[in-house]
Amino acid sequence: MTRLVRSPLGIAALVAMVAAGSWATITLVRAVVPSTVFELEGDIDDDVAGIDDWINNNCANPDASHASTKTGAVPDPFGQSIYTGGGSKDAINIPSWKYKNGSVPTKDEIVNSYAARYGDVIVLGGERESNDGSSNIGAWFFQNSIALGTGSGGGGQPFTGSHKNGDILILAEFTIGGTVSDIRVLEWVGNAGELCPGNVACPPPAGDGNGVLADITASALNAEGFSNQSPVTIPATCPEWSYTDNHGVSGIFGVNSFFEVGFDLAELNLGNACFASFLLETRSSHEISAVLKDFSLTNFEACEIGCGKSVAPAEVCQGTSATYTITADNPGGAALNATAVDSIYGNICMPDTAGAACQIGTPCPAGSSSPFLLQGHSSRSCTLTVTPGAGTYVNNLTVSGTTVGGGAGPDPKVCSATLKVNPNPSVTIDSLLACTYASSFTLHSNPTGGTPPYGLLWNTGDTTQNITKSATGLYSVTVTDAKGCFNNAARNVGYCSD
Ligand SMILES: [Ca+2]
Ligand SMILES: [Ca+2]
Numbered sequence: 001m002t003r004l005v006r007s008p009l010g011i012a013a014l015v016a017m018v019a020a021g022s023w024a025t026i027t028l029v030r031a032v033v034p035s036t037v038f039e040l041e042g043d044i045d046d047d048v049a050g051i052d053d054w055i056n057n058n059c060a061n062p063d064a065s066h067a068s069t070k071t072g073a074v075p076d077p078f079g080q081s082i083y084t085g086g087g088s089k090d091a092i093n094i095p096s097w098k099y100k101n102g103s104v105p106t107k108d109e110i111v112n113s114y115a116a117r118y119g120d121v122i123v124l125g126g127e128r129e130s131n132d133g134s135s136n137i138g139a140w141f142f143q144n145s146i147a148l149g150t151g152s153g154g155g156g157q158p159f160t161g162s163h164k165n166g167d168i169l170i171l172a173e174f175t176i177g178g179t180v181s182d183i184r185v186l187e188w189v190g191n192a193g194e195l196c197p198g199n200v201a202c203p204p205p206a207g208d209g210n211g212v213l214a215d216i217t218a219s220a221l222n223a224e225g226f227s228n229q230s231p232v233t234i235p236a237t238c239p240e241w242s243y244t245d246n247h248g249v250s251g252i253f254g255v256n257s258f259f260e261v262g263f264d265l266a267e268l269n270l271g272n273a274c275f276a277s278f279l280l281e282t283r284s285s286h287e288i289s290a291v292l293k294d295f296s297l298t299n300f301e302a303c304e305i306g307c308g309k310s311v312a313p314a315e316v317c318q319g320t321s322a323t324y325t326i327t328a329d330n331p332g333g334a335a336l337n338a339t340a341v342d343s344i345y346g347n348i349c350m351p352d353t354a355g356a357a358c359q360i361g362t363p364c365p366a367g368s369s370s371p372f373l374l375q376g377h378s379s380r381s382c383t384l385t386v387t388p389g390a391g392t393y394v395n396n397l398t399v400s401g402t403t404v405g406g407g408a409g410p411d412p413k414v415c416s417a418t419l420k421v422n423p424n425p426s427v428t429i430d431s432l433l434a435c436t437y438a439s440s441f442t443l444h445s446n447p448t449g450g451t452p453p454y455g456l457l458w459n460t461g462d463t464t465q466n467i468t469k470s471a472t473g474l475y476s477v478t479v480t481d482a483k484g485c486f487n488n489a490a491r492n493v494g495y496c497s498d
């Protein structure tokens with residue numbers, strides 16, 4: 001049987017805060033119990049209609065995940081990517097971490113890791129190769145993108161990337177024959193002078209956190225964690241998810257080999273923060289200072305904002321309009337308040353109607369907005385039609401965003417489009433009137449400007465620069481330059497005036 005444990009340490013700490021009269025320090029949020037949006041109970045099967053379990057996220061069949069972000073089952077092959085060196089500690093920043101290929105005791109060998117996001121609820125899980133003894137796991141959610149470096153160095157290979165204040169570390173302890181006995185939630189606060197998500201002061205660091213980790217377990221009232229109390233079998237219809245234990249048995253997680261944890265970012269004051277990377281690790285103990293063992297690192301949310309800018313046509317003649325299409329894109333799961341600023345046309349007001357004309361102005365005209373809401377996994381675009389004078393226009397569009405509800409957003413993105421407006425040529429016809437009778441006269445055209453060479457076309461059908469005619473009447477010529485831009489001139493001949 002499984003047993004539900006909701007962060008007993010957190011509840012105890014909250015009771016202590018209340019007893020100490022510290023209510024004012026608690027931000028009241030509408031907390032979500034993670035198991036109401038994801039099946040957290042110690043198995044992977046989809047038992048409740050409309051609520052996902054891991055087979056919905058990790059298997060193509062059934063492909064019915066409701067997650068805004070999911071990693072799928074990320075394999076961590078035996079003998080790869082383990083921590084090494086004394087700087088590889090949770091309370092030391094990532095540039096000091098080192099890894100190597102190697103193995104750890106089977107009870108600490110991660111086989112697969114996975115995580116998913118449902119609104120502000122994050123769930124994570126994994127399996128270890130054996131259940132021979134208790135195990136401690138840690139799960140990092142990093143706002144910056146963290147990856148494995150390739151440079152060699154003393155004592156192992158480096159990681160790339162660095163902490164941002166507000167990164168989350170969940171510690172969970174699995175004891176023999178038990179479920180998750182304790183969940184501890186910590187927040188990185190070690191970047192001096194940097195605010196936490198929501199642009200608020202970070203919580204104070206914990207005494208045992210090396211001055212860089214704050215213990216926010218007291219806020220994590222609804223955090224839940226479970227391990228499996230009976231064997232769990234991966235369905236045969238799910239080849240994407242493979243598991244073999246230390247005895248060579250495949251497809252079945254022995255008791256206490258699988259674990260799953262869920263927590264609500266909103267009650268941690270981190271709602272709508274975006275986490276680019278997820279790392280699951282095994283640890284020597286529940287202490288912050290524990291020796292770190294195996295890990296599995298993968299991308300989580302795409303904490304990026306994207307921009308797109310194009311213009312059609314990209315080259316026009318003077319006096320002809322061209323239309324820019326301006327796009328802001330949010331590939332991540334967290335909603336953003338976005339702005340788009342054009343280096344020539346200024347602040348872009350995004351229309352409420354998709355694809356409608358961009359508006360410009362401060363404040364924005366009715367029916368448009370800036371900043372504008374950019375939901376996760378969505379994009380918004382508008383069009384801007386312009387008719388500028390001759391010249392080459394390279395304009396940059398800068399799209400930036402902050403997370404809804406506060407918090408530093410992703411790095412701004414700049415994209416550009418180039419519009420070339422070619423000058424039109426001009427043409428005159430030399431004055432040559434036929435008032436004085438002559439049997440013939442010559443009209444001489446003078447094309448200038450634009451982009452030579454020129455093509456000429458008279459209304460007589462002639463294409464030469466000069467034409468010699470005898471009949472009076474209206475003569476006109478059209479000059480077309482190398483860019484297809486044109487102009488024309490006309491003369492009346494025989495009336496002693498133009
Ligand atoms: Ca489950
Ligand atoms: Ca289930």
Ligand SMILES: [Ca+2]
Pocket residue numbers: 076077080081082110294295296
């Ligand atoms: Ca590993």
